[in-house]
Amino acid sequence: MSTFIFHAHDIRGASGSMLVRGRLLSGFIKPRQSVRLLGKNGGDNIASVISFNKSQNGFDVLVLDAFYNDNPYYCNGLWVVGINSGEFTFIVNDIFEIAGRGTVVTGEVSSGNVKVGDTLSLLTHNGRNTPVVVSGIEFFRQLVDEAKKGDNVGILLRGIKKTDINISDMLCTPQTVITPIYVDNVQNVTNSASLGKKKALLIGNCDYKPTKLKNCINDANALGEKLKAMGFDIKIIRNATKREIDEGLNDFCRMSHNAEVGYVFYSGHGLQYNGENYLVPIDADLNSPSDIDYNCNKASYILSKLEDANCNLKVLVLDACRVNPFTRSWYKGDSYKGLGVMNGPKGTIIAYATSPNEVAYDRTDSIASNSPYTIGLLKMLEIKDIDIVSYFNKVSSYVYEITKMQQNPWFACSALTGEFRFSQKSFAETDCNKQSETNRVNMTSKYDMYLIDCGPAKLLVAKVLMEKLGLNIPEAKRLVDNTPVLIASKIDRYSTEILKDSLEEYQAVIEIRESI
Structure with missing residues (x-):
């Protein structure tokens, strides 16, 4: 699945840069991410993301490090795609029907390849995602079984009418459309570290069968002690069953009612199935997909419990993207690596050990006692007077560096006003640093x-x-x-x-x- 798909409504350019207004239809966007610019006339240019702002005046705004002219330009046919190598994309250039056979779309294959019998996603500018089946491919008036990048082809589709397709729509590898976090009501976070209750629940699961994880309990213990030293009331659950996770979460949320911060950390196995993220307890008996919902804990349930507790700031941190041993024997394409993006209620930060649909490391070397992500979480807590958004940004950069660009933590948050800081300099510390102008x-x-x-x-x-x-x-x-x-x-x-x-x-x- 592509990392994201963005449909452009209009473009404004300057020397060396491009500002694109439109709508993010699928996935997530990261700074410095390489992208493709795909047009209905077969254009395929490479750019990189400078910044992304959600929903300004009805549009999302994407700034790209790419050349464009200085004049405003309306470009209804442009798609910006963060695409994984080899995935199929195709911009519709024309549409017609063949009586008794189906609908044909023509254009150039922008990337990847397509075969007769493949199931694809048809994406429209308004976000509609329709599954279609390829029932035929024509290349230079010859029927073929497969088309590859650069081929100008006609693709016969089953399961859709001509009236349901528009020029400049996109055919692509099946997409799980993930709506970005849009929040109508902004949550106000006004506390300093010394104001209000700060509650943290930490869960570490190691004792899985047949293969144990090494560091998860160490992760929960170390982060719990650090948060406790910063004034959090903490609760740690180790090697938890499904029932123990549910009961621990219920107790925690009762104790956290109206807290300034409710912070939940999980280290252990997690999996994504049918668009839902799950935490895997140590007693999970997973032999088929139907076992997941009954045997595992939904991550979305944690978010709903934090919302019920009316915490001013809700934080969910998931170090749960390790290589998953449970689905290998019954993987059917509905279960993905790592975890997927979740929508959160207002005033929420959701942090992942790595990018959605990717896996994280349990340790950086044979002697490390914590995962790379937890090492980053602990390390960045040493920075005095850092706000929580900057904190998670620095954690991501640090982990990306120590894993040699193999693990890229990611987080999402609603639009918070005010700020929360894990710790602030005391008057004594400030007095000791008079030589520092900023302190x-x-x-x-x-x-x-x-x-x-x-x-x-x-x-x-x-x-x-x-x-x-x-x-x-x-x-x-x-x-x-x-x-x-x-x-x-x-x-x-x-x-x-x-x-x-x-x-x-x-x-x-x-x-x-x-x-x-």
């Missing part, structure tokens, strides 16, 4: 930020300035071409941290001074 002033102080050097990625730095500061293209270009230069004046400390992190990611040199 010696209080949170109400205002700052000026200077861009001293763009580093090697001038274009990407300009895109960050456009995105974060609301600049237009000429303004951003002027700033990056005239360093050192003042880029932000009299902004709060939280804003400086967010902007500084975003720019330093591209090796820009930043200087922050207290505003006079």
Whole structure:
């Protein structure tokens, strides 16, 4: 399945960049992800993602590191696809019917191959996903059994009428359409680390049969102790059965009613089946797909219980994407590697040990006592005064690095206002760091930020300035071409941290001074 499919409604371009407004129809988008730009006329260009913003003025906005001209351009036929190698994509160029046989679509195969008898997804610009079956392929007026990338073909489809297909629709490898997290009501998170109840439930499962996992209980213990030291009331469940997980979750949510933070961490086996994520208890007896729902714990149930508890901020962390031994003998294509994307209620952060539909490591080497993801969770908690969104971003980057780009943690959150920080500097710590300019002033102080050097990625730095500061293209270009230069004046400390992190990611040199 493609990592994401995005249908463009219109495009605005500048030298070296492209802003695309449209709708994310399937999957998830990550910064710096390589993508394909597919058009109905057979165009196939490569680009990379700079940023993605959900649902602005009715559209999603995708900024790409790709060349386009400076004039606005309406492009109803463009698809932006994050695609796995070898997957089939095909943009419909024309449609007609053959009486008594079915509907034929013509166009060029953009990627992958297709065979007679294959089941495909037909995706439309409004998000409709219709399964269709290929009953014939014509290539240069000859019937063939298979078509590959670059072939201009007619594909005979069974199960759909001509009136249900439009030019520029996409045929592709079957997709599980995953709606991104859209939240109508914004949850307000206003606490500091010292305000309100903070509750954490940690579950570690190792004793599976026939093969045990090594580090899951260590993961729950280590993270639990760290959170406890930060003022959380913690509960740890080790080697839990399905009943023990359910009972532990019910008890935890009763104790967490109206808490400022409800935090649930799970380390162990998990699986994805029919669009649902499951935690696998140690007593799970899985011999066929029908056993999953009865023997495993639904991850979505945890989210609903946290919502029932009325926690202001709900956090679900799943280190549960390890190679799954349970489905190998009865895999039929409905079970995927790792876990899938979940929708959460307002005020929710859902964090995964790796990207959806991928697997995570149990350990980085033979002597490590924790998984790479838990190592990252623990390591980044050492950063004082970090907000929770920046925290999970840094965890992802750290784990990606220590696993040599083999594991890429991912998280999603609703639009939170305010902020939550795991820990804040005490007055004593602040006093001890008076020599540090960013530590010696209080949170109400205002700052000026200077861009001293763009580093090697001038274009990407300009895109960050456009995105974060609301600049237009000429303004951003002027700033990056005239360093050192003042880029932000009299902004709060939280804003400086967010902007500084975003720019330093591209090796820009930043200087922050207290505003006079």
